[in-house]
Amino acid sequence: MDSGTENNQIEEPESKKQKLSNSDEKTRKTFEGAKVVSILNNKTTQKCLFLHGKFEDDKEKDAVFILERKPFDTKTEALQELLSDKTKLTSDLKNDIYSTFSALPSVQNDIKATIIYPASEKHLRKYRKQDIFVVKETKEDYNMITKPYVEQQFVDKIFNIQWVYNILDHKAEMERIIFEDQNEETGFVLLPDMKWDTKDADSFYAIALPRKRGLKSLRDLDESHVEMLKNMRSKSLAVIADKFGIKQDRLRMYFHYQPSFYHLHVHINHIELDLPGTGALRAHLLDDVIENLLMQGDYYQRKTVSMTLQDSDKLLAAFRAKENNVSDV
Amino acid sequence: MDSGTENNQIEEPESKKQKLSNSDEKTRKTFEGAKVVSILNNKTTQKCLFLHGKFEDDKEKDAVFILERKPFDTKTEALQELLSDKTKLTSDLKNDIYSTFSALPSVQNDIKATIIYPASEKHLRKYRKQDIFVVKETKEDYNMITKPYVEQQFVDKIFNIQWVYNILDHKAEMERIIFEDQNEETGFVLLPDMKWDTKDADSFYAIALPRKRGLKSLRDLDESHVEMLKNMRSKSLAVIADKFGIKQDRLRMYFHYQPSFYHLHVHINHIELDLPGTGALRAHLLDDVIENLLMQGDYYQRKTVSMTLQDSDKLLAAFRAKENNVSDV
Incomplete structure (x- = not known):
């Protein structure tokens, strides 16, 4: 799908169209109990990962986990905090004026996570990499x-x-x-x-x-x-x-x-x-x-x-x- | 530039072609002393940020900082650690089977950082976003x-x-x-x-x-x-x-x-x-x-x-x- 307008033609589970509902399920605070079953897709350029998983308490049901790195927050204070002594550097290469590092910032580490649960076979198919x-x-x-x-x-x-x-x-x-x-x-x-x-x-x-x-x-x-x-x-x-x-x-x-x-x-x-x-x-x-x-x-x-x-x-x-x-x- | 083969045509500073040299400068352990001057480019899809900066100890010289989020490490143990109770979730939206979160993992938070220092005007121009x-x-x-x-x-x-x-x-x-x-x-x-x-x-x-x-x-x-x-x-x-x-x-x-x-x-x-x-x-x-x-x-x-x-x-x-x-x- 490249165009939202075109979405009308594509089957979407009815449930997605429902209004925000109050769920009985408690809001998750961590990924506790989640188990990785397989990698559905790994878009390395976009830094986005699609996983097939399960939760320990109900192994009959499937889950899809979508993990995506966030773009950098470019607000001035956020940037300066990133570029500070709080970011730990491990040198990978140094050649004249060029240096590369593996850097571990203390901020801006959160990612976007989407959970689809329970997921149908249709969801798994939708996110599984297609040649x-x-x-x-x-x-x-x-x-x-x-x-x-x-x-x-x-x-x-x-x-x-x-x-x-x-x-x-x-x-x-x-x-x-x-x-x-x-x-x-x-x-x-x-x-x-x-x-x-x-x-x-x-x-x-x-x-x-x-x-x-x-x-x-x-x-x-x-x-x-x-x-x-x-x-x-x-x-x-x-x-x-x-x-x-x-x-x-x-x-x-x-x-x-x-x-x-x-x-x-x-x-x-x-x-x-x-x-x-x-x-x-x-x-x-x-x-x-x-x-x-x-x-x-x-x-x-x-x-x-x-x-x-x-x-x-x-x-x-x-x-x-x-x-x-x-x-x- | 789309092709490395084609690079032959593009001017590269001689220095880049030098072999790995021993620098007098001590290897940096953090971004201590770095100051953000401006954002040269922000490739949000690729999660890659190009900054013009300076170091406090020599404000005459320019630096280019390239920060890039890494693709997810898909080794089994690394994935399972990401999808564990060590990753803290903050709920953004819940709609039936779909939930989205801001997630803070305890692992896989490092980014790739490149420093070019001292950087010439040519470097700044190279990385500055072009319409x-x-x-x-x-x-x-x-x-x-x-x-x-x-x-x-x-x-x-x-x-x-x-x-x-x-x-x-x-x-x-x-x-x-x-x-x-x-x-x-x-x-x-x-x-x-x-x-x-x-x-x-x-x-x-x-x-x-x-x-x-x-x-x-x-x-x-x-x-x-x-x-x-x-x-x-x-x-x-x-x-x-x-x-x-x-x-x-x-x-x-x-x-x-x-x-x-x-x-x-x-x-x-x-x-x-x-x-x-x-x-x-x-x-x-x-x-x-x-x-x-x-x-x-x-x-x-x-x-x-x-x-x-x-x-x-x-x-x-x-x-x-x-x-x-x-x-x-």
Whole structure:
């Protein structure tokens, strides 16, 4: 999941949606009784660890522990306390003006811990590291595998984009709309992504949803949509500069392929935001899409599109079942 | 900098290249006497903080302090000690099966600290956060701004790729070569990137350098280079599968634009590696480049290429000087 707005499509346990409840369970003061079963994932760059565990008093039930180091507190006093004689240093290396140490500060040592208990198999699956694979989707693969797969998911109501139609029809989230162009052919709705708090302009993140229905992804785009795409680009940039003071040279505008929901949408976010869905194997810049369509009207019907799919992704299973994705180079 | 191999081009203070020296200075046991001057950068996702500081005993000199939280130690005993009654929890939120805490562990609290002292203005500049800007380089911009800029840098010997020719001519790094195809038109040298320890296949990172000279970047590629690119792709994939057991569906192959040195080169790395240079605004997939050239022979001479440039980048200054990069949308 890259976008909160898109979460609507993803199953969440009902319980998460409940209001804060008074639990019978006493609030834990320590991890007493916790036992590590296995490491689900270890994101070393982010310093975040996902553990499968149990509690001694009920070994039938599972728990998920998420431990994450906190960013440094940069308040002046906190910083100066960190950089003081209270921080013990053990030298690792000294080379001229460069020295490295293992440092043990007396402050700023707390981490963020999340416990999910009791956790279902679904939770364990959600947090367990998934291998990812690069898949090259040729035009034939799209027509033979991806398109039928997506359509079947709609038939089976596994993909449901009613929430998008609710936004377009003003049945939901109307108060969140940043800007709207009501033209049925070229119009769109611009609204904040769920991940954005709508306060801090430096973490600006919005989604532009075309009013036009039936466009599932960039695979459906041809030269007839250039006017719509240009309209979405220019009006979004103008309103974002006007309302939030962010110029176009500080914004990224792109499609995901595969998208996480199949109503075409443009991600617009601040260039300084460090987001996982902005890699070359997932993000297709709006500017490039427009220019490719102008160069070659059926570019996205002809193009082999490379993408990554997770091990557990049913689309990957569909590719593997056809066994035609092992295209020779 | 994304690639160690590319470091050859970047100026490093001579001192860094010296062997480990015995310093007169006593090894520090704490940060005693350190004073925070300012925050140079705060990478919250990576939990890494860059500070400009001074030491009380010599306020004329500057210091750079780099503080980084360590990844969790996942050895079984270390994990179990973390998940024990020795870790104090303060409840932040409780909602049904979900609880979040601020946790203070008694172990695994050390961080990695680097001190550069005395630090030059160059060091401060290196670590100070740079704003980045999205620049759309049209074909005219390339011909009028980028190409003359790059050529002038070669004339002024600011860009120097002698080290690449030393590799191609077997005058340097010969023992590091993974594979070589000596054809002068389609051949190339494959060698590990400096960042790769050449041991752990999961962090595989290599660079493929064509033998053909004069290709500065993907802007110079046309249909006449497709054979070379396909050759680099197929032979690299074959040798990587053979020597390192990594299949093509676990690899990313791409060019950077702008590159950090101007002899064409392909980055090849393991898909699980979390690398900054793989974003859609920098990385151009080799497969896409080949296909675009097959669709349209002069694709990369015609294409507007979006890229990010840092505030301090002289190329950005060149774009701004021409004032023609504020292209209307």
